[in-house]
Amino acid sequence: MATVSYKDATRIYPGSDHPAVDRLNLEIGDGEFMVLVGPSGCGKSTSLRMLAGLEEVNEGNIFIGDRDVTDLPPKDRDIAMVFQNYALYPHMTVADNMGFALKMQNVPKAERQQRVLEAAKLLGLEDFLNRRPKALSGGQRQRVAMGRAIVRQPHVFLMDEPLSNLDAKLRVSTRTQIAALQARLGVTTVYVTHDQVEAMTMGHRVAVMKDGILQQVDSPLTLYDKPANLFVAGFIGSPAMNLISGKVVDGGVQIGDYVVPVPREVLAKAEGEQNLTLGIRPEAFHVDEAGIAVDVSVVEDLGADIYLYATLAGTSDEAKITAQQIVARLSTRHPAGQNRVRLGVDPASIHVFSNESQLRIS
Amino acid sequence: MPRFVSTTPDSRLLPFPWDTPLADWPVELLVALPRGLSRHVVRFIQVGHSVYAAKEVVEHLAVHEYRLLTDLYRLDTPSVEPVGIITERRDRAGNLLDPILLTRHLEFSLPYRSLFTPGVRQETVSRLLDAMVVLIARLHLIGFKWGDVSLSNILFRRDAGDFAAYLVDAETGELHTGLSDGQREQDLEIARTNLYGDFLDLQAGGLLLPPLDPITLVDTVTTRYHELWQELTGVEEFSGSEMDRIEGRVRRLNALGFDVAEMDIQTDAGSSKIRIQPKVVDAGHHQRRLMRLTGLDTEENQARRLLNDLDTYRFRMGLSHVDEAVVAHRWLTEVFEPVMQQVPQQLRAKREPAQLFHEVLDYRWYGSQREHREMPMIEAAQGYVRDVLEALPDEAMSREALLPVGPTERLVNPYDPSQGYVEEGEQPPHDPWEDEVDDSPVPSGFLDIAALRAKAADTGEGSGATR
Ligand SMILES: Nc1ncnc2c1ncn2[C@@H]1O[C@H](COP(=O)(O)OP(=O)(O)OP(=O)(O)O)[C@@H](O)[C@H]1O
Ligand SMILES: Nc1ncnc2c1ncn2[C@@H]1O[C@H](COP(=O)(O)OP(=O)(O)OP(=O)(O)O)[C@@H](O)[C@H]1O
Ligand SMILES: [Mg+2]
Numbered sequence: 166m167a168t169v170s171y172k173d174a175t176r177i178y179p180g181s182d183h184p185a186v187d188r189l190n191l192e193i194g195d196g197e198f199m200v201l202v203g204p205s206g207c208g209k210s211t212s213l214r215m216l217a218g219l220e221e222v223n224e225g226n227i228f229i230g231d232r233d234v235t236d237l238p239p240k241d242r243d244i245a246m247v248f249q250n251y252a253l254y255p256h257m258t259v260a261d262n263m264g265f266a267l268k269m270q271n272v273p274k275a276e277r278q279q280r281v282l283e284a285a286k287l288l289g290l291e292d293f294l295n296r297r298p299k300a301l302s303g304g305q306r307q308r309v310a311m312g313r314a315i316v317r318q319p320h321v322f323l324m325d326e327p328l329s330n331l332d333a334k335l336r337v338s339t340r341t342q343i344a345a346l347q348a349r350l351g352v353t354t355v356y357v358t359h360d361q362v363e364a365m366t367m368g369h370r371v372a373v374m375k376d377g378i379l380q381q382v383d384s385p386l387t388l389y390d391k392p393a394n395l396f397v398a399g400f401i402g403s404p405a406m407n408l409i410s411g412k413v414v415d416g417g418v419q420i421g422d423y424v425v426p427v428p429r430e431v432l433a434k435a436e437g438e439q440n441l442t443l444g445i446r447p448e449a450f451h452v453d454e455a456g457i458a459v460d461v462s463v464v465e466d467l468g469a470d471i472y473l474y475a476t477l478a479g480t481s482d483e484a485k486i487t488a489q490q491i492v493a494r495l496s497t498r499h500p501a502g503q504n505r506v507r508l509g510v511d512p513a514s515i516h517v518f519s520n521e522s523q524l525r526i527s
Numbered sequence: 528m529p530r531f532v533s534t535t536p537d538s539r540l541l542p543f544p545w546d547t548p549l550a551d552w553p554v555e556l557l558v559a560l561p562r563g564l565s566r567h568v569v570r571f572i573q574v575g576h577s578v579y580a581a582k583e584v585v586e587h588l589a590v591h592e593y594r595l596l597t598d599l600y601r602l603d604t605p606s607v608e609p610v611g612i613i614t615e616r617r618d619r620a621g622n623l624l625d626p627i628l629l630t631r632h633l634e635f636s637l638p639y640r641s642l643f644t645p646g647v648r649q650e651t652v653s654r655l656l657d658a659m660v661v662l663i664a665r666l667h668l669i670g671f672k673w674g675d676v677s678l679s680n681i682l683f684r685r686d687a688g689d690f691a692a693y694l695v696d697a698e699t700g701e702l703h704t705g706l707s708d709g710q711r712e713q714d715l716e717i718a719r720t721n722l723y724g725d726f727l728d729l730q731a732g733g734l735l736l737p738p739l740d741p742i743t744l745v746d747t748v749t750t751r752y753h754e755l756w757q758e759l760t761g762v763e764e765f766s767g768s769e770m771d772r773i774e775g776r777v778r779r780l781n782a783l784g785f786d787v788a789e790m791d792i793q794t795d796a797g798s799s800k801i802r803i804q805p806k807v808v809d810a811g812h813h814q815r816r817l818m819r820l821t822g823l824d825t826e827e828n829q830a831r832r833l834l835n836d837l838d839t840y841r842f843r844m845g846l847s848h849v850d851e852a853v854v855a856h857r858w859l860t861e862v863f864e865p866v867m868q869q870v871p872q873q874l875r876a877k878r879e880p881a882q883l884f885h886e887v888l889d890y891r892w893y894g895s896q897r898e899h900r901e902m903p904m905i906e907a908a909q910g911y912v913r914d915v916l917e918a919l920p921d922e923a924m925s926r927e928a929l930l931p932v933g934p935t936e937r938l939v940n941p942y943d944p945s946q947g948y949v950e951e952g953e954q955p956p957h958d959p960w961e962d963e964v965d966d967s968p969v970p971s972g973f974l975d976i977a978a979l980r981a982k983a984a985d986t987g988e989g990s991g992a993t994r
């Protein structure tokens with residue numbers, strides 16, 4: 166059983182003047198599915214390699230269980246790095262395709278067969294074990310690939326973008342299967358992806374990184390409902406949260422001709438700031454006479470709901486091209502031909518951020 | 528309308544059926560050439576006089592690989608040449624198809640499937656491993672982390688008596704200013720696993736016979752890589768009286784085919800110790816020299832062989848005092864070109880010129896030994912064409928490996944070895960997991976937050992619970 170903790174773990178690449186991973190503190194529970202997510206270059210792969218023992222930790226420590234593994238070579242860490250090896254070897258049986266790496270590690274034959282059989286049962290591949298892997302479907306190939314990882318029976322799984330080269334459909338079905346398998350096996354897993362939808366649907370908790378710095382780590386819903394700063398607010402969710410900057414006035418923040426009410430104690434947290442940013446999820450809007458005035462540019466009908474794409478009222482036509490787009494998901498019909506609408510928000514669904522510190526203050 | 532992204536637009540590409548999934552293209556458009564395993568659909572197509580490799584792959588990877596191949600090509604790394612990407616493909620029903628990445632088929636390249644034949648010699652395999660190790664080290668020197676070293680992702684070309692290796696699949700690659708030890712180790716670890724699988728597969732197919740053994744081969748790659756890397760980048764320390772060690776190091780690197788563009792030399796004020804470490808090394812030492820002197824573009828060992836012949840020529844003709852460039856020009860017109868002229872046009876696709884010249888030199892050496900006389904070059908060239916070249920298969924576009932390996936082996940699809948071999952009279956077992964695959968289109972890209980909330984409520988985990 167294994168927990169993982171990063172304690173102020175830092176990695177600076179030789180010749181680089183800033184850390185690729187900067188004082189990372191992260192506790193991963195036993196059996197937890199932790200997803201590291203963030204834009205390209207934010208330090209996800211580096212963090213994973215540090216845990217694997219493939220990247221020097223310049224400062225800080227890494228623990229697996231209560232063992233300090235900071236200076237331990239990879240082979241002594243009991244972890245398995247899963248990479249995108251889906252090549253199926255045409256002359257070998259499915260069983261050998263799943264178990265060959267164990268042979269390289271000198272696992273005795275009987276045990277190899279046992280482990281392969283167990284994995285195959287888990288993956289519904291028992292009947293395929295003695296066949297050669299010709300004409301397997303994309304999904305079946307994915308399962309063989311998962312089998313390759315499972316048979317290694319490590320204490321921690323590390324996965325770096327294992328789905329990035331699959332088409333959209335296979336990606337969706339495989340991510341469900343990986344999450345289900347992880348739940349059954351209960352093996353602590355650290356999973357890296359740049360795709361926030363993947364992160365949110367798979368992770369027990371999600372760690373959002375940017376520029377080598379951990380921004381927030383929380384359950385998917387907490388990330389969604391209480392993003393800690395502007396970056397997380399904009400990164401998590403699709404379509405993204407609307408982030409609208411407005412002037413601080415008595416009782417709220419002014420957007421166009423409307424004052425969005427913000428409690429006094431929230432405003433007090435950003436004393437001295439002239440402007441604050443309001444974060445509003447598309448589905449938090451409703452059509453309301455008391456609301457932000459917008460000019461509708463496109464209406465997309467989704468059946469039950471509609472998406473409204475708009476700009477703040479009064480934006481000139483030239484400015485519209487570059488102006489910030491406001492997206493609203495509404496459950497009402499959009500009155501045809503009506504170009505200007507007002508969008509109201511339930512005060513509880515408004516996120517308020519300081520423009521200076523970028524931090525959430527609501 | 529599909530969109531063509533390329534630095535060298537080519538109108539001959541327009542008529543191809545971009546609205547059809549690559550797997551369904553009519554065979555008239557395809558060229559059957561041997562190739563490695565792949566998870567994507569890859570086909571060779573004939574465009575004018577060139578053959579291109581077409582790979583159907585998701586958009587962000589197509590773009591990523593195209594850019595990386597362009598960078599590698601610009602950095603003069605042995606890799607396939609990118610041609611372009613075709614995006615925004617739609618089938619007749621209007622559904623979006625994955626883009627196609629086009630690369631130029633590497634002429635005279637031999638995928639491993641045509642090099643590993645039953646009874647392949649240990650010597651040959653050892654040379655293939657060497658070529659592979661040099662390729663990996665060269666990529667690491669320029670800061671390229673491959674992420675997917677495997678036999679299928681390498682192409683080999685003959686290089687005098689050795690092989691030169693080329694990168695063919697850059698999809699998982701990353702280019703940095705340099706690599707950390709951990710990044711190189713990870714690449715090697717991936718290489719070990721992939722190559723081990725590749726060798727086991729060859730063994731299972733009867734193409735790798737004892738004493739060739741997968742684990743030994745894989746270990747050899749690791750050891751040789753570390754030795755080469757040490758020679759290329761390692762620190763050497765010696766006392767001030769051994770200054771010739773600097774020259775020795777440079778010579779050893781030259782012999783391995785590398786130039787030292789920058790050597791870090793430190794002297795310790797207190798003691799008389801000297802520390803040296805090559806800082807910038809470039810592959811292609813002999814290649815560059817031959818190119819500069821003759822304009823011939825060859826592989827490294829071919830260049831070495833041709834330069835040796837050039838040096839011999841210079842000595843024998845008493846031209847030691849003449850400028851090297853002048854001698855090179857005379858050698859080119861009096862030795863190299865006359866040999867090439869002995870090769871009939873229709874046989875020229877069998878070997879590259881430099882390789883052919885190398886083989887003529889070999890032929891002449893054996894002939895001279897046998898007949899106890901010095902065989903003139905022209906006579907050797909004619910003999911080589913008659914005795915050797917005539918019988919050789921075409922290697923510019925080698926079809927060798929498409930021949931069945933064993934009497935019972937037949938590829939399910941001759942254009943794609945990844946689909947395995949035909950087995951008669953077998954029904955695939957029923958797979959209930961496949962039944963569950965639903966056919967509804969995926970609303971990808973959108974976060975279904977309602978579903979997430981429902982799932983969280985189910986498992987008793989709610990918003991804020993972990994705070
Ligand atoms: N060998 C190296 N030398 C210098 N900088 C490096 C090296 N390797 C990575 N970096 C830099 O370190 C940072 C983190 O890289 P890392 O690969 O961990 O990011 P990532 O989040 O995994 O990105 P991606 O999603 O693109 O894989 C990036 O800015 C990257 O350019
Ligand atoms: N330009 C080229 N010249 C010669 N052969 C090529 C070329 N491009 C591809 N091939 C052949 O096609 C095979 C498959 O191509 P490639 O490796 O790019 O596909 P892939 O689906 O990305 O593979 P993988 O499963 O390793 O990701 C290669 O092994 C190689 O033999
Ligand atoms: Mg490949």
Ligand SMILES: [Mg+2]
Pocket residue numbers: 675696697698699
């Ligand atoms: Mg690939």
